[in-house]
Amino acid sequence: MNSIRYRLLVWLLMGAALAVAGAAIGTYLRARDEANALFDYQLKQMAASLTDAPFAAVAPGSSALGAADALVVQIWDRNGVQLFMSQPRRVLPQHAQLGFTTVATEHGEWRVFSTLAEDQVVQVAQPMSARRELAASMALRTIVPLLAALPFLALFAWFTIARGLSPLNRVADAVARRSPVALEPLSEAGLPSEVRPLVHALNGLLERLDQALVAQRSFIADAAHELRTPLTAVHLQAQLAERATTDADRSAALTELKGGLERATRLSEQLLALAREEPGVSDRVAVVIDLGTTARTVVADLAPLAAAKGIDLGLNETQGVQIRGDADAIATLVSNLVDNAVRYTPSGGRVDVVVTPKDGAATIEVRDNGPGISLEDRERVFDRFYRGAAAHVPAAAVGSGLGLAIVRRIADRHDATVTLGPGLGDKGLGVTVRFAQPSP
Amino acid sequence: MRILLAEDDPMIGASVRRGLTQDGFTVDWVEDGRAAEAALAEGVHDAVVLDLGLPRKSGLEVLSAMRRRHDARPVLILTARDAVADRVAGLDAGADDYVVKPFDLGELAARLRALLRRGAGRAEPVVTYGNIAFNTATREVRVDGEAVQLSARELALLEAMLARPGAILSRSQLEDKLYGWSDPVESNAVEVHIHALRRKLGADVIRNVRGVGWMLARRDSAAA
Numbered sequence: 191m192n193s194i195r196y197r198l199l200v201w202l203l204m205g206a207a208l209a210v211a212g213a214a215i216g217t218y219l220r221a222r223d224e225a226n227a228l229f230d231y232q233l234k235q236m237a238a239s240l241t242d243a244p245f246a247a248v249a250p251g252s253s254a255l256g257a258a259d260a261l262v263v264q265i266w267d268r269n270g271v272q273l274f275m276s277q278p279r280r281v282l283p284q285h286a287q288l289g290f291t292t293v294a295t296e297h298g299e300w301r302v303f304s305t306l307a308e309d310q311v312v313q314v315a316q317p318m319s320a321r322r323e324l325a326a327s328m329a330l331r332t333i334v335p336l337l338a339a340l341p342f343l344a345l346f347a348w349f350t351i352a353r354g355l356s357p358l359n360r361v362a363d364a365v366a367r368r369s370p371v372a373l374e375p376l377s378e379a380g381l382p383s384e385v386r387p388l389v390h391a392l393n394g395l396l397e398r399l400d401q402a403l404v405a406q407r408s409f410i411a412d413a414a415h416e417l418r419t420p421l422t423a424v425h426l427q428a429q430l431a432e433r434a435t436t437d438a439d440r441s442a443a444l445t446e447l448k449g450g451l452e453r454a455t456r457l458s459e460q461l462l463a464l465a466r467e468e469p470g471v472s473d474r475v476a477v478v479i480d481l482g483t484t485a486r487t488v489v490a491d492l493a494p495l496a497a498a499k500g501i502d503l504g505l506n507e508t509q510g511v512q513i514r515g516d517a518d519a520i521a522t523l524v525s526n527l528v529d530n531a532v533r534y535t536p537s538g539g540r541v542d543v544v545v546t547p548k549d550g551a552a553t554i555e556v557r558d559n560g561p562g563i564s565l566e567d568r569e570r571v572f573d574r575f576y577r578g579a580a581a582h583v584p585a586a587a588v589g590s591g592l593g594l595a596i597v598r599r600i601a602d603r604h605d606a607t608v609t610l611g612p613g614l615g616d617k618g619l620g621v622t623v624r625f626a627q628p629s630p
Numbered sequence: 631m632r633i634l635l636a637e638d639d640p641m642i643g644a645s646v647r648r649g650l651t652q653d654g655f656t657v658d659w660v661e662d663g664r665a666a667e668a669a670l671a672e673g674v675h676d677a678v679v680l681d682l683g684l685p686r687k688s689g690l691e692v693l694s695a696m697r698r699r700h701d702a703r704p705v706l707i708l709t710a711r712d713a714v715a716d717r718v719a720g721l722d723a724g725a726d727d728y729v730v731k732p733f734d735l736g737e738l739a740a741r742l743r744a745l746l747r748r749g750a751g752r753a754e755p756v757v758t759y760g761n762i763a764f765n766t767a768t769r770e771v772r773v774d775g776e777a778v779q780l781s782a783r784e785l786a787l788l789e790a791m792l793a794r795p796g797a798i799l800s801r802s803q804l805e806d807k808l809y810g811w812s813d814p815v816e817s818n819a820v821e822v823h824i825h826a827l828r829r830k831l832g833a834d835v836i837r838n839v840r841g842v843g844w845m846l847a848r849r850d851s852a853a854a
Contacts, residue, residue, distance in 0.1 A: 418710060418731060419639050425732035426645035433652060433735070443648075450641050 195351045202347045203340070210336045218329035225321040225328075226301075230290060233303040236261065237314045240307075261316050262300075268309040292318065357385045365392070373400035409468075413461050416591065420454040460592040463522055467599040476514045481524075481554055482507040482545045484517075488524045489543055492532055500537040503528070507545045513552045513625045515604045523600040526593040527556040527621050535560030540614055548624070557613040557620035568610045572598045597623070631746055631789060632656040632807055634675040636666040636692065637708065638684050642731075646679065649735035654769050654785055655742070658810045663687025670696060670703075674806040676793075677704040677742055677749075680725070682716050690716075690723055697724035704745035708733070743767055750793060757792045760848040762831060764792055771831075778830050783808060787823050791836070791846045800843040 240263065265274035288311075293300045299318035304311060364376055375393040378386055427447040434440035489505045496503035513520070524543075531541040535558040544555040563571055571594050594608075601608045605626040613620045633655045637643040640661070647657045658675065660666045663684040669675065670692075678696075682689035693705055707720040707728045717728050726745050729738050743766050747755060755767040763772045769785055771778045780788065790807035791799060801820050808823075809815050816822075824844060828836055837847040 415710070419642065422732040423639060423641035423645060426642060426649065426735060429735045430645055430648055430652075433649070446641070446644070453641065 195348070195355060198351050199344065199347055203344055206340055206343055210333055210340070213336060214329050214333040217332040218325050221328035222321060222325035225324045229301065229316060229321055230303070233290075233301065233314045233316060234305075236263070237303050237305045237312050240265070240312045240314070261314060264313045264315075266311045266313075268311075273310065357382055361385060361389055361392075371403070373397075373403065406468075409465075416461075417454070417457060420450060420457055424450040424454055457592070460596065464592055464596050464599065467519065467596060467603065475516075477517055479513055479515055479517050479520050481511045481513060481520075481552055482509060484521050484524050485543050485545050485554060488521065488528050491525070492528050495529075496532045496541065499532065499535075501532055501535055502540040503532060503543075504541070505543045505545070508547060511545050511547050511552045513604070515625075516600075519600045519603065523597050523623065524554060524556075526597050527554075527623070530593045531556050531558040531560065531619070531621075534558070535618065539618075542614060552625040553622060555620060555622045557618065559614040559618040562613060562617065562619045563610060571610070572608075594621075597621075631676045631742075631786075631793075632658070632674055632810070633742065634666065634669050634678045635659045636661075636663070636678065636684055636689065637681040638662060639681075642681075646735070646738070650679075650739060650742070653735075653739035654782060654789075655739070656786060656808065656810045656813075658812075661685075663689065663692050666692050667695065670701065675703065677706065677746055679706050679708065679738070679742070681708045682713075682720055690719060693720065693723045693725060702749075704742075704749050706738070706741060706745060740767065757789075759792055759795045759846060760850050762788075762792070762835065764788060773831050780830060781823075781826070783819075783823050784827050784830070787820070788827060788831075791844070795846050795848070798839050798843045798845045803843070 261276065263274065263276040264272060266272050288304045288306055291302045291304075293302050293315070297317065300315045301318055301321075302313060302315040304313045306312075361376065361381070373396045375396055376389050378389050378393070381389055424447065427443060427450045431440060431443035431447050434443050485505055485507060489503060493503060528541065528543060535541055539559050541556065541558045544553075544557070546553050546555075573595065598608055601623055607624050607626070609622045609624075611620045611622060612618070631654075633650055635643060635646055635650070635657050637646060637659065638661050643659050643661065647659045650657045658669060660669050661684075663686045666678075666680070666684065666689075667687065670678070680689045680693060684692070689707065693707070696703070696705065704726045705724065707717070707725045708731060709717045709720065709728055711730045717730075720728060726748075727741050729741060743755065747753070747766065750757075755765055757764045757766060761774045763775075765771075766789070771780055771785070771788065786808050787804060790804060804820050805815055808820070824836055824838075832849065834847055834849060836844050838844055
């Protein structure tokens with residue numbers, strides 16, 4: 191289970207269990223040492239008491255000794271003749287080494303104390319297992335309460351961890367309760383230092399989301415506002431078609447209606463193009479694009495429109511000018527520039543498209559001899575929905591007001607600059623797009 | 631009636647001009663605020679249809695300036711449906727009425743007629759002078775209750791004279807009402823139309839004051 195609470199609990203309990211085990215081992219070792227010292231002292235005392243008392247007074251099988259069943263006493267005289275053996279069944283080695291020794295026998299290890307008193311050797315022995323049992327029982331007595339406390343510790347830890355994690359839950363609740371449009375930051379006050387970075391990062395994301403949302407909203411509001419004008423025009427044109435009493439009137443009205451529909455359609459297409467260029471929307475792969483080829487395609491596409499308006503549209507191309515980028519977007523960029531030029535240039539005018547590797551940077555220029563754009567309008571034409579005021583354009587030429595906004599958006603995405611300058615022969619408009627990347 | 635239309639969108643402007651012309655108005659169309667001011671200065675228009683979002687000088691500024699000059703000609707504003715604040719500002723600045731885009735051409739014409747009627751101090755759409763009854767809404771003319779067919783120009787001429795009964799109108803005054811800027815003015819056209827009117831309404835309906843102009847002469851209904 192991937193839960194901080196669960197994992198903490200497991201680790202805590204494992205730690206506690208290790209601590210208990212450590213305590214048990216420690217207790218056992220110390221208890222054994224103490225038992226050794228104690229029993230050794232006891233053995234020594236017993237040996238002393240046996241040497242003090244006249245040996246004859248001790249009857250065989252006497253149980254006057256404490257823990258007699260565990261103790262074995264042997265007494266020899268100076269000549270090695272065994273005078274006394276407390277438990278004949280138990281066979282201990284005929285030991286002559288004085289002092290404490292530990293002897294391995296077929297009945298396990300024995301602790302043996304031998305002492306020389308006058309002309310007798312008194313040997314007192316005890317099995318080591320008695321000491322181990324004592325130490326083990328002491329260790330057990332120590333850890334049993336600890337083991338009993340473990341479930342309570344676990345329970346306590348379970349609730350304490352939950353309590354410690356409650357700020358996280360509060361943050362999660364606060365986020366969950368949010369409506370999709372409430373993007374004000376979460377409060378960072380009173381949060382523990384472990385949770386604050388998370389909330390801080392979340393607030394950063396909320397802020398960026400809010401900005402994106404504001405931008406989207408203003409775009410939609412602008413778009414709705416801009417769609418209203420062509421739709422109003424279509425509405426009026428349809429009424430005129432309805433009112434028409436003669437065939438000539440009707441066909442004229444229908445022609446205008448068609449123009450109005452074309453304008454509305456074009457605007458919606460441009461809006462889509464702009465929406466596609468919204469930051470973060472495009473993740474199309476960059477490919478190598480031949481600017482000349484793109485320009486040739488666009489010029490060929492728009493040639494019929496130019497011919498219908500009596501505009502001399504031409505391409506002047508240096509071969510092999512290449513950039514890296516989004517092929518569709520670059521085609522849209524070039525198409526918007528040429529379309530704008532053809533649209534705003536009066537009939538009989540001229541539009542030149544030039545593709546060059548100027549100063550090592552791939553460059554495309556679209557120049558016309560139309561009405562141009564006044565200096566004060568030149569920055570504003572890149573704003574969405576801005577149309578030049580001074581230029582008087584016939585109804586059929588009305589643009590969406592989005593063309594240059596789209597051009598700039600695409601150029602920005604390709605690290606290209608867009609500049610407006612004079613067109614052909616000090617007249618009209620020349621738009622230059624320079625791609626920063628050197629042409630390969 | 632001659633209307634000044636100030637609208638910057640070429641398609642909307644063209645359609646409104648066409649529609650109002652079909653409804654018997656003479657329409658002059660300008661596409662920005664300064665051109666509207668210049669046209670207003672001529673003083674030949676009877677009413678103004680004003681879009682508030684004009685370039686170079688906003689419709690609101692044009693309207694305010696008009697009212698400051700004590701120019702009381704009726705003004706109808708074109709606004710967006712959700713632009714309540716614009717509409718309120720327009721009405722407060724002195725607009726007489728508004729229509730909301732997208733609007734109906736018939737409604738626009740009817741509202742203009744209502745404004746012009748109220749401006750002339752009448753409550754009903756039918757203007758009567760003597761035995762002549764002119765319905766401004768249906769553009770129907772009756773003489774002694776008999777319907778008379780008149781051409782658009784003849785109607786415009788009669789309407790102009792009915793607007794100021796008893797006053798002598800000069801040839802240029804009549805021409806101003808008859809022709810917009812884009813209409814070619816035919817020489818002697820006024821005389822031709824007056825002649826036609828006399829033929830259809832009665833010879834003594836329009837009296838000529840030589841060297842000055844023409845006036846409508848009151849001739850009471852034969853039945854009365």
